Amino acid sequence: MEGKAKNYFFKSFLTIIIAIGIFWGLKQVLPARLFPENTAPIPGIVIDSLALDAMTNDSVSMAEADSLENDTLINRIDIDASDNSEGIGNLINFYEKLYELENSGKGKVRIAYFGDSMNDGDLIVQDIRSAYQSQYGGKGVGFVGITSLSASARYSVTHQYSKNWETQSFLNVKKPKRAFGVDGQVSFVPRGSQTWLRYVANDVINSTLLYNPTLFYGSSSNHNGSVNIALGKDSSIRHDLITDRLLNTLKLSSTTKMLKATFEKADSIPFYGVNFDDGVGVHVDNFSLRGNSGLPLSLFNTDLMNALDKILNYDLIVLQYGTNVLGYGTTDYSWYETKMAGVVNHLQQCFPNASILIISTGDRAIKTDMEMKTDKAVEPLVKHQRLYAESTHSGFINLYTLMGGYGSMIKWVQENPSLANKDYTHFNQKGAKKIGGLIYDELDKGYFQYKKLKESGQIPNRIKHSDDL
Structure with missing residues (x-):
């Protein structure tokens, strides 16, 4: 009886070894897509089809590569407003219009705020809109x-x-x-x-x-x-x-x-x-769509956007993305940098008189070794967002450092009252209001520095736009 048991155990063990060997052998020859090691999304995060395509195809077309050299905005200046922002002098066209509004009390300034689920239900954007309208005038929820x-x-x-x-x-x-x-x-x-x-x-x-x-x-x-x-x-x-x-x-x-x-x-x-x-003051339009990586903005028809821009006259385009490209097991976002640089250059063609501001992803925490920690992909993504802002001469606000840097999302969730949801990704209404205030303050710091330069004569009285040339 004891011999039969040993024989059965040996056969079972041998079967397992053979199965493992077969599995390992097949893994080497079958398509890699059957064994995705680094592409599983985090539950609750969705992503658009263009981003999924880009993740599996790192090649850049000649049209995209050429577009990185485009530069439609002019007359940029050097403004060092904050440790949490860079290239704020690239927003000079926006600041010029705001300055004209503040000093004349006439005309209007318009902002298009593109985002994802972070801005769902007008979160963050409604607070930025309220701050600008309270300071410079303007009524209405926008488009x-x-x-x-x-x-x-x-x-x-x-x-x-x-x-x-x-x-x-x-x-x-x-x-x-x-x-x-x-x-x-x-x-x-x-x-x-x-x-x-x-x-x-x-x-x-x-x-x-x-x-x-x-x-x-x-x-x-x-x-x-x-x-x-x-x-x-x-x-x-x-x-x-x-x-x-x-x-x-x-x-x-x-x-x-x-x-x-x-x-x-x-x-x-x-x-x-x-x-x-x-018709007067500042107006801020919220164009948020859940699951948007920002890449679908490349699908805008330039002629239609030019026609719309002649009516609405955008002065600032804000891009707040990143949530939907985190959580796929990668820390290499060079593909995203390249693709989004092409998107920004396309938007400069769609809205030629508008300054462009990139807002990075905020902090995000995931469970690692049974403990909540900042996702290791956050800082690499922020780095590449900063790089495509720089290559396209856009302004850049580092939302990650603005909210506190490493481990800050954990603190925001655990605050009393809490400022973020327990998915450790999205802000709740109180947190969104705080973020809106922080972003407005960063923009206002840049505007304060702009006014100092303007009133000291270091900036010409009239900033030429592309349609003046």
Whole structure:
């Protein structure tokens, strides 16, 4: 009996050894994708298709390589504002417009703030908007898309819409039916259906009303579309949708508290969003999409963005990305640096008079050896974000050091009250408000230094823009 047991044990042990050997042999010859060692995402983090493609293809096209030499902004100056920022003098076009506004009380300054889930529901951005508008004037929540995954979580404006809107996003569609709008989406009304939008202003400082609601939409061979604006329980006003231009605008109503728009016979017309602003002061648009690495911004149609820029006149483009390229087991972000440099140069073509600001990823903690520690990929990613800001002559704010550097996310989660969620990645509302204040303060430090140089005569009275040449 004892001999049989020993024999059985020997056979089992031999079987295991053989299986391990077969597995190891197959691993050497089968495609590496079947055994991904460094590409498993962290739960709760999603990423767009362009970033996934870039991770598996490190080659750079000649067009991308050439674009790294493009330099459309001019008249930059040296401003050393803070240990947490670099290249702030590259924001001179933005600071010039802000200076003109502050001293004349006329005109307006506009900021486009592109981001990911960190800015979901207008987090961070709404606090920067509030700070600028309180200091320099301006009312209104800015440009709001047709649909949004975070609409229900947004407090700065109530945003509702019918479920039958057909929306394409540059996160998962590379070739849309029509060009993407400035929020990275384009929406359509299904044929033969009534489709609606509803916005309500909330009790948010400087945005208690829907100021001058204006619809943005594209060209179409459909000349029969219309939109009805509800004025009360039993009355409405009808507007025809003129679709002759690449980009069309339609003022939907005067300033109001609530707006409901119902679209009829409007199929095939690309819709982009509604803008709410009072025409003076500072306005900040939030263009955040969950899962965005920043790379899909390369899909913007330059002609459409130029047309939009002639109406909205952007002075500053902010890019706050990074969350969605962490967590894939790599610390080499040279591919991301190269790709994002190409994105920034493309944005300089889309918005030629705007300064560009790069905001790095913040701290992020993961469990390592049964203990929460800063993800080892954070600092390498920040390094490469700084490098593509430098190569494209953009401003750079190091959010990682601004919030405290190594281990800071752990402290933010454990603060009482807590400033971040227990995923050790995202800020909660209190934390987002603090981050918004920190970013505004960094920009304000740069502006203070700019004014000192300006008023001492070290900066010319007029900064030339590319369209002046």
